[in-house]
Amino acid sequence: MTSDALHPDASWAAFPARAIVNLDAIEHNARALRDACTAPHMMAVIKADAYGHGIIPVSRAALRGGADWLGAAQASEALELREAGITVDQARILTWLHGPGVPFSELIIHDIDVSVAAYWVLDGLAEAAATLKQPARIHLKIDTGLGRNGIMPEDLPEFAARVAELQKEGLVHLVGVWTHLALADEPGNPTIAKQKDVFDDAVAVVEAAGTPVEIRHLANSAALLTAPDMHYELTRPGIALYGFSPVPQVQPPSAFGLVPAMTLEAELATVKHVHKGQGVSYAHLYITTEDTILGLVPLGYADGIPRHASGGSAGVGGPIAVGDRVLRVAGRVCMDQVVLDLGPDAQERPGDVVTLFGPTDGLAYGASVPNAEDWAAAAGSISYEIVTRLGARVPRMYVGGPSDE
Ligand SMILES: *Cc1c(COP(=O)(O)O)cnc(C)c1O
Numbered sequence: 001m002t003s004d005a006l007h008p009d010a011s012w013a014a015f016p017a018r019a020i021v022n023l024d025a026i027e028h029n030a031r032a033l034r035d036a037c038t039a040p041h042m043m044a045v046i047k048a049d050a051y052g053h054g055i056i057p058v059s060r061a062a063l064r065g066g067a068d069w070l071g072a073a074q075a076s077e078a079l080e081l082r083e084a085g086i087t088v089d090q091a092r093i094l095t096w097l098h099g100p101g102v103p104f105s106e107l108i109i110h111d112i113d114v115s116v117a118a119y120w121v122l123d124g125l126a127e128a129a130a131t132l133k134q135p136a137r138i139h140l141k142i143d144t145g146l147g148r149n150g151i152m153p154e155d156l157p158e159f160a161a162r163v164a165e166l167q168k169e170g171l172v173h174l175v176g177v178w179t180h181l182a183l184a185d186e187p188g189n190p191t192i193a194k195q196k197d198v199f200d201d202a203v204a205v206v207e208a209a210g211t212p213v214e215i216r217h218l219a220n221s222a223a224l225l226t227a228p229d230m231h232y233e234l235t236r237p238g239i240a241l242y243g244f245s246p247v248p249q250v251q252p253p254s255a256f257g258l259v260p261a262m263t264l265e266a267e268l269a270t271v272k273h274v275h276k277g278q279g280v281s282y283a284h285l286y287i288t289t290e291d292t293i294l295g296l297v298p299l300g301y302a303d304g305i306p307r308h309a310s311g312g313s314a315g316v317g318g319p320i321a322v323g324d325r326v327l328r329v330a331g332r333v334c335m336d337q338v339v340l341d342l343g344p345d346a347q348e349r350p351g352d353v354v355t356l357f358g359p360t361d362g363l364a365y366g367a368s369v370p371n372a373e374d375w376a377a378a379a380g381s382i383s384y385e386i387v388t389r390l391g392a393r394v395p396r397m398y399v400g401g402p403s404d405e
Contacts, residue, residue, distance in 0.1 A: 004270065004271050004272060004349070004350060005349065005350070006349065006350050006351045007349045007350060007351030007352050014395065015393065015394065015395050016266055016267045016269060016298045017264070017265065017266035017267070017298060017299050017303070017394055017395075018264075018265060018266075018394065018395045018396070018397050019052070019053075019262050019263070019264050019390055019394050019395070019396050019397070020262070020263040020264075020265070020396075020397045020398075020399060021053045021054060021057070021058070021261055021262050021396055021397070021398050021399070022259075022261050022262075022263075022359065022399050022400045023057055023058070023060075023061040023261075023398055023399065023400040023401030024061075024399075024400030024401065025243055025259040025260065025261035025359060025400065026053070026058050026061035026062055026065065026241060026242070026261050027061045027062070027064045027065040027400075027401070028065065028259055029065065029240060029241050029242070029243055029258050029259060029261070030042075030044060030061065030062045030063075030064070030065025030066055030067050030241055031065040031066055032256065032257050032258060033065075033066075033221075033224060033225075033235075033237045033240055033241065034065060034066030034067070036224060036225055036256070037224055037231060037235045037237075038228050038231045039217075039219075039231040039232055039233050039234050039235050040233055040234075041068050041069055041215065041233055041234040041235075042066065042067045042068060042069065042224075042234065042235050042236075042237070043067065043068075043069035043070060043071045043094065043217070043234055043235065043236045043237075044058075044059065044062035044063070044067035044069070044070055044071065044237065044238075044241055045070075045071040045220075045236050045237060045238035045241070046058055046059050046062070046070050046071065046072060046077070046081075047071065047072050047073035047074070047077060047238070048073065048077075048388050049077075049388075050242075051238065051239065051241075051242050051384065051387050051388045052262070052304075052387045052388045052389065052390040053242060053261060053262055053387065053396070054396045054398070055077060055080060055081070056080070056081070056084045056086075057398050057401065058241075058261075059081055059084075059086060059091070060086070060401070061400075061401055062241060063086075063090060063091055064401075067091070068091060068092065069091060069092045069093065069094060069234065069236075070086070070091045070092075070093045070094075071093075071094050071095075071096075071236055071238075072093060072094070072095045072096075073095070073096060073097040074095065074097055075095050075098065075102050075103060075106070075107055075112075077095065078093045078094075078095035078107065078110075078112045079103070079106060079107070079110060079112070081093055082110040082111070082112065088111035092111075092113060093111075093112045093113060094112075094113045094114070094115060094139060094176075095107065095112055095113075095114060095115065096114075096115035096117075096139075096141060096149070097115075097149065098114075098115075098118075098121055102121075102124070104124045104125050104127070104128035104136070105128040105131065105132060107136075108125070108128055108129060108132055108134055108135075108136050109132065109134075111137075112137075113137040113138070113139055113175055113176070114136060114137065114138055114139070115138070115139045115140075115141045115178070116138045116139065116140055116141065116163075117140070117141040117143075117149050117150050117151050118151075119159070119162070122138070122159075122162065122163065122166070122172070125138065125171075125172060126166050126169075126171040126172060129170075129171040129172065130171055135167075135170055135171055135172055135173040136171065136172050136173070137172075137173050137175050138163070138172050138173070138174055138175060138176075139174075139175055139176035139177065139178050139215070139217075140156075140159070140160070140163065140174065140176070140177050140178070140202075140206060141178055141179065141180075142156065142177060142178070142179045142198070142199060142202040143179070144179040144195040144196075144198040144199045144202065144218075145182055145191060145194060145195045145198060146179070146180050146181065146182045146195075147182070148180070149180075150179060150180070153198055153201065153202055153205075156202055156205050156206070157205055157209070160205055160206045160208075160209035160211065161209050163206070163209065163211055164209040164210040164211045167210075167211050168210075174206070174211040174212075174213065174214075175214050175215055176213065176214065176215040176216065176217060176233075176234070177199075177202060177203050177206050177213050177215075177216055178215075178216065178217045178218060179195065179198075179199050179202070179218045180218065180220065181195055181218060181219075181220060181222075181223055181230075182195070184219075184220055184222035184223045184226075184227070184246070185222045185246055185247050185248060187222070187226040187227065187247060192223070192227065192230075195218070196218070196229075196230060199216070199218055203216055214233070215232075215233040215234050216232035216233055216234075217232055217233065217234035217235065217236060218230055218232065218236075219231050219232070219235040219236060219237075220235075220236055220237065220238060220239075220246065221237040221238055221239050221240035221241070221246035222246035222247050223235070224236075224237050224240070225240060225246065225247065225250075225256050226247060226250075238384075239383065239384055240256065240258055242260065242261050242262065242387060243258045243259045243260035243261050243262075243359065244258065244260060244372065244373065244383040244384070244387075245258065251361075251362070251364070251365065251373070259359055260357075260358070260359040260360070260371055260372065261359070262357075262358075262359075262372070262387055262390075263355065263357070263358035263359060264299075264355070264356040264357050264358070264390070264394070265353050265354065265355045265356065265358075266297050266298055266299050266353070266354055266356065267298070267350070267351050267352065267353055267354075268295045268296065268297060268348060268349070268350050268351065268352045268353075268354060269296040269297070269298045269337070269350060270295070270296045270350055271293060271294070271295050271296075271342065271346070271348055271349060271350055272293065272294055273291070273292075273293055274288055274291070274292060274293075274294055275288070275291050276288055276289060276290045276291050276292075278292075278294075279331075280294065280312070280330045280331040280339050280341070281310075281330070281331030281332040281334060281338075281339050282331070282332040282334060283331075283332055284331070285310060285311070285312035285313045285314045285331045285332055286311055286312030286313070286317075286330040286331035286339075286341070287312070288341060290344060291344055292341055292342070292343055292344050292346075293341075293342045293343065293344060293346040293348075294330070294339050294340065294341060294342065295322070295339070295340040295342045295346070295348055295354075296337055296338075296339055296340075297320060297337060297338045297339070297340060297354060297356075298336065298337050299336075299337065299338065299356065299394070300333055300334045300335045300336040300337050300338060301333055301334070301335055302335045302336055302391055302393065303336075303390065303391035303393055303394050304386070304389035304390040304391045304394070305318065305333050305338060305356070306318070306333065306375070306378075306379035306381060306385075306386070306389075307332070307333045308378075308379040308380055308381070309329060309333060309375060309378040309379040310329060310331060310332045310333045311328045311329040311330050311331060312330060312331045314331070314332065315378075316328060316378055317329030317330060317331075317333075317338075317378060318333070318338075318356070318370075318374075318375050318378045318379065319356075319357075319363060319370040319374050319375070319378065320338075320340060320354050320355065320356050320370070321354060321355040321356075321358075321368065321369040321370060322340065322342065322348060322352075322354045323347075323348065323352075324368060326363060326368065326369070326370060327340045327341065327342070328340075328378075340354075355369050355370075356370065356375065357369070357370045357371050357372045357374065357375055357386070358370075358371065359371070362374050364377070371383075372386040372387050
């Protein structure tokens with residue numbers, strides 16, 4: 001008979017769950033990537049709050065590991081880095097996704113390189129540069145086949161001519177030409193070589209317009225780790241920095257020596273007996289098959305636990321390590337909570353810590369604790385989404401790194 005008394009070691013916390021981010025793992029991954037990178041420069045991509053891990057501590061750890069650039073999708077993220085005291089001597093920063101209202105002057109003042117893929121951005125930067133009497137450092141983004149952001153190759157000659165004019169006027173300084181791959185996670189896919197050819201042609205067009213190109217870059221994590229001919233002067237790893245393989249076919253234990261940096265754990269909120277035939281959670285997708293004990297885990301889709309990882313008739317639920325067992329979410333993932341069927345002989349008590357995922361090879365590779373890939377498999381998603389969507393409500397705790405952080 002299990003007791004529902006709080007575990008004697010349970011301590012009060014503001015939130016009964018946490019994401020523990022190991023900064024030494026980030027630094028280790030950055031160093032492993034730096035070692036694999038044949039380019040002189042490496043940009044740690046820290047967009048989206050460093051894929052949910054925390055932008056400032058992760059950026060500092062990546063710089064310790066050998067990155068010398070930081071990549072931010074949004075201007076607000078780039079400025080946050082400078083506000084935190086990361087100077088241009090410590091890291092060049094590139095930001096690339098702009099909407100109306102983007103603070104061009106602020107970006108120039110704070111020594112942030114800006115990607116340009118539209119005339120309105122080029123003109124906005126030139127105008128801000130004229131006022132500040134300081135040229136904007138730009139990287140032209142080319143759409144070499146991804147079909148997303150970027151200047152189409154047929155529009156490039158005219159665009160490059162305009163850039164060359166502005167450079168002569170001292171309003172912009174062209175630093176880089178860059179692009180992004182559509183299928184880098186499928187090494188050998190013919191689109192990769194094709195995009196490279198289009199890219200090389202684009203660089204030639206820009207140089208022919210009279211603007212030398214200092215830095216060419218297109219390699220994300222997958223291309224960094226599988227295609228050294230794509231490194232050019234700079235690589236841009238993201239997911240690998242956080243410890244996940246960017247290539248589905250290359251998984252632990254051979255996954256490039258990367259170590260997942262994040263552990264997501266929670267304390268059981270309640271433990272209770274129920275009878276056989278008890279429907280569990282919304283819509284009763286899971287029904288107990290015997291008298292049993294249910295445990296309540298206080299994390300739900302508000303915290304980024306994918307509702308697609310519901311269990312029971314909904315499918316195979318997301319995995320959670322309880323002691324030395326791995327159980328699957330029973331029934332629907334709710335907004336704030338999920339339920340586990342702990343079994344009739346469960347000894348767990350409220351306050352016991354359970355682990356949703358951590359720095360392991362993953363269940364598919366014999367680990368006894370799931371990793372984020374296992375959650376991705378349960379939810380029909382990818383590791384990127386599992387860690388990045390972790391909710392703002394979940395406290396991040398940091399371990400490793402210099403003691404003054
Ligand atoms: C997110 C992103 C990256 C990093 O990609 P990973 O697959 O996470 O390595 C690189 N470049 C650009 C433009 C990106 O948006």
